[in-house]
Amino acid sequence: MAKKKKLKIAIQGIATSFHEVAALTYFNEPIETVECLSFHQLCESLKNGTSDYAVMAIENSIAGSILPNYFLLQDYHFNIIGELYLPIHMNLLVLPGTKLSDIKTIESHPMAIRQCTEFLHALNGVEIRESDDTALSAKRVKELKLKNTAAIANEFAAKKYGLQILEKRIETHKKNFTRFLVLAKRSNGKIESNKASLCFEVANEVGSLADALTTFKNNSINLTKIQSIPIIGRPSEYSIHIDVEWKRRKSYDTAMHEIMRQVKNLNVLGEYKKAKVEYK
Template identity: 35%
Template sequence: MKDLSEIRCDIDAIDRQIVSLYEQRMGLAAEVAEYKIANHKNVYDKAREDDKLKTLAGLVPDEFLKQGVVELFEQIMSTSRKKQYQMLAEAGQIEPLGFRAIDALDAKDKRIVYQGVEGAYAQMAMQQFFGKECPGEAVATWRDAMEAIQSGCVDYAVLPIENSSAGIVAENYDLLMEYDVTIVGEQIIKIDHALLGVKGAKIEDITVVYSHPQALMQCADYLDDHAKMERKALKNTALAAQKVKEDGLKNQAAIAGIHNAGIYDLDVLDQAIQDNKENETRFIIVAKDKTYLQSADKVSLCFALPDDEAGALYRIMSHFIFNGINLTRIESRPSKGGSWGYQFFIDFEGNLRQEAVVNALRGLKEETSSFRILGNYQSFAKEN
């Protein structure tokens, strides 16, 4: 048996050969890129890579080694593609992304919609983003807001996309897949839920509580402690306050922002009742035109993976790694029209004018079955 140090010396010698051969292979990959640049060919050739992997795996008899060879060369070919994407970008062969840079979002004389009624948290987010004097218009549903944007009836819509306690607003992720709109901004506001009742009502009178499903979730511990309070969901927290006012019943209460007490002439029975006292909701501002701020520093996109490809998500993620891009979020939602298919939503730091971002997006577009840039915008402006 060889001494361990002797074995390690042999390994070191082989590793030096591998590095040298790897360097030679990457040089040939650069020659391939030059050919593709001259002939305007795509970098990714799935059929060629699949055949290559099958051939290489056939060179070893052991099943364990076969899998190792496939994994090794998948990584080598992935790195080779990254090099080729960079060379195509340097040669000016960059496919336009379809977005136009602007200096600022102008709310003057623009129509802006939010879902709910006066006092909705979406209205608060709108006024935080566009200014306190922004009137805005209320619509009944989030789908109505998307329809208004896509039809060109309004300029901007404000929609919640995620809560720090209850998680994503799944319906709005689905609407982003369905409608061809662009995220142009975001606003995060602190959510303080209050229990509101008609004048003269007491907490012990309340047997029915109305609110949006997410607000009910965010106050679950409080409601569990008041077991006789039946939970009933409505489409909006402010709509719940409006209903309690209109019904005028002492046994009814709404969970909504405390500012709704003044709007609907209600009493504050309790306040800050949410489970997480640092409860926040992230809202997105969407528009029809594909524009982005010159100062934008966050990109959102969605994509679907090719069917039945092992390691596909890993390979897609490698585009961010090799281009030095920092991912800040990844979510998945079931795709419509198919069983067990998913759309992935990703947020990452960057601007559409940056070379690294362009290189990563080009790779993603070639190697996914569907791909869409949802927007490039300024990272959140938090409520003071």
């Protein structure tokens, strides 16, 4: 009997990064992660077929939306087939035996740093340095034997690289999570959906956006997120990204039929199943 081929999942970062944890959690089966040090590389991996799916962070409950990723969603025209809310716990990792007073530099991904601002602001004389990935920062501390540098990363990175967790759960708010999107080159028609991500443009006139959003309200469609993205080369014009949820598919279909007459360049980025938010 032929052995089942592992799915290749593009992630931002390296092994033990939060993206890998999200990919393993979502697919819940043995997978092969394709490590990408930028979100652009992640999209190129999916586009070129070196990965079957991609997992991309889109927002964090402390740091907010990752705006550049909305531009990538527009540019690459991938299909969102799922989402995941992953609890995020940040830890300060150091070489064994290092004390807090020894640390001169702390490095991590910019989003991780933003999630730990309260802890970091309380430190004196410590340089905060941005890197491409949380797990990569942990790997650098280990491989380069950086006695005066700490990394902000998760406990899996601490175990993999043999680092000591000097301070646990240093995120500013303990109910911290990141929302990840699962991307594919084409739609999976088998998914039983109750949520969708859309983007569109509206006329630069009084009430045009309000009229469009009222259409969803009138059809009992719940609006869970709205994000405006500047349209490059067209000052004062924006692409509107929204997430909507429904209980009856017919209500969503009716709303979409009506909204097509109210907006321009309507694009359904994906229809998928709503994920649960479970704090840990």
